[in-house]
Amino acid sequence: MKCLIPLLFASLALLSCKPAGGPANSSSGKPKVALVMKSLANEFFQTMAEGAKKHQAAHAGDYELVVNGIKNETDLAEQVGLVDQMVSQGVQAIVIAPADSKALVTVLKRAKAAGVLIINIDNKLDADTLKQAGLSIPFVGPDNRAGAKAVGEVLAKKLKAGDEVAIIEGVTTAFNGQQRKAGFEDAMNAAGMKIVATQSGQWEMEKANGVAAGILAANPNVKALLCANDNMALGAAAAVQAAGKAGHVQIIGFDNIAALKPLLADGRVLATCDQHGDQLAVFGIEAALKVLKDKTVPGDQQTQVDVITK
């Protein structure tokens, strides 16, 4: 509850703010950084925003922070609008987790042309689209493919070559989802597993539950479900239990959310990947502050990912 109140004020402040012409230092002289997130209804982004707010509180003398998120993960128009509003508010830097790896490029180009520094976090913008737009935006974040591969390798040790496995991927248009799927495939192919089904659970628990139930019914020999996020792993775990296959089908997830802890503890979910969600936005903000201070041209930066098994 209490963490949403400042957010509410931030959005109210935003509404009442008149557009200022282009970037300018805020009244206090501190640089103003905007964090534009995906859905703040998603625990993962909520944690990320919390981490950023804590960081700002600890470095209150160094910068000002405005945090905004969109209503649901696929509402691109709303996120585009947010970027425009941040630019007209006169922020110096925008740290953004794009809801789509291509659709945000146009508005970010506009923002950059207005002199705002852009740092890309979480979901990497599509390299070809950036190139077509003649844009270079540094990505600060984890390698989702390597993370997914690492969790997949833990799973592979529990299986034997030739076992059937299935992948429950995220929204198919999201780059991080594609990377996680690719990472799972890397690990499974290397260990000689047979991927018998790949379906999208749209990042959602309930959708993944239905998909997992269908996969289990259609492929009775499936030994593992590889889920591209933890919410979907929770849905898959419920489906495995409902199918009476608890203990016979391994599940892996991604993100390490709090709700997954009991399932990791009793083995219903084998492993997940922690990409230090609370720090992801902070890494982006720090990169932005460094650029603003040093005036250097930044490159991509990789942040740490860990496999969690309990």
Add this chain to the structure above:
Amino acid sequence: MRRFTDFFILMAVLAAMIVLFGLMRESFFSMGTLGTVANRIPALALVATGMTLVMVTGGIDLSVGSLLGFCGAVAGVLMADMHWGLALATTACVGVGALLGGTTGAVSVKLRLPSFIVSLGMLEIARGLAFLTTDSQTKYIGVDIEALGAPFGGLVISPAFVISLVVVAAGQVMLSQMALGRHLIAIGANREAALVSGLSVDRPRIFAHALLGALTGLAAVFNCSRLGSADPNAGTGFELSAIAAVVVGGTSLMGGRGSVMKSFMGVLIIATLEAGLIQIGASEPVKRVVTGVVIVVAVLADTWRRK
């Protein structure tokens, strides 16, 4: 007679779908599939029942998906954080559902606003409340709630499924046999005529909305029980599935005509379609296109039969 013909046409559509999916994927004919479908539909069956009652009066409620999310959030917080028992938490969810559903009904009926718009407002309100209640976090509830949605007594069906069948039967009896049900249909068929005949046209409509809310609250508990957790995003787009099921079942969007049993057939058709498409490995875009086509064709067929 008419009623039975309609019912058999829906049965035939369902049977055709099952045969078609069965031919495409042998494993579709299995107890596993039956269990999957049976245990996925309780929430949709409950909400479709309530939605039928609202739609026969000529109203609609778009907020049921968000309300499902919010009531689930309430269950999650009460059970996971405050350690309430299942019975008490379920009562609370049904109460909260009835209250918000009733509010939608009362505002729309008393202030003479279209229920479409009022419930659109409630859609936003309830979703916001779901995020506030859970602090935007998924709540893991675990075994305390799971039994309700899990197969029992060595069968493939869950208690939730049995309860939803009872509710569907009760809804059907109420709509077709009881005074209140006929009353709702009369309001939907011709509100002026109902008014002139001395029938109250406000209270039954508010009641139908409140009942839909209460059933949505119960559906939320069933939904959480199947997943063992409460997800504040639960039920996004759920209102569309519910309305689709009701309309496939032949209930008129204009009111005055509808059947709970046929809505239930609509639920079965939609759930079977969903399960079948997953099992044959259809991609997400194909699933959406096929589902959309089936809904439109079903409604078209219904319209043609009536001409």
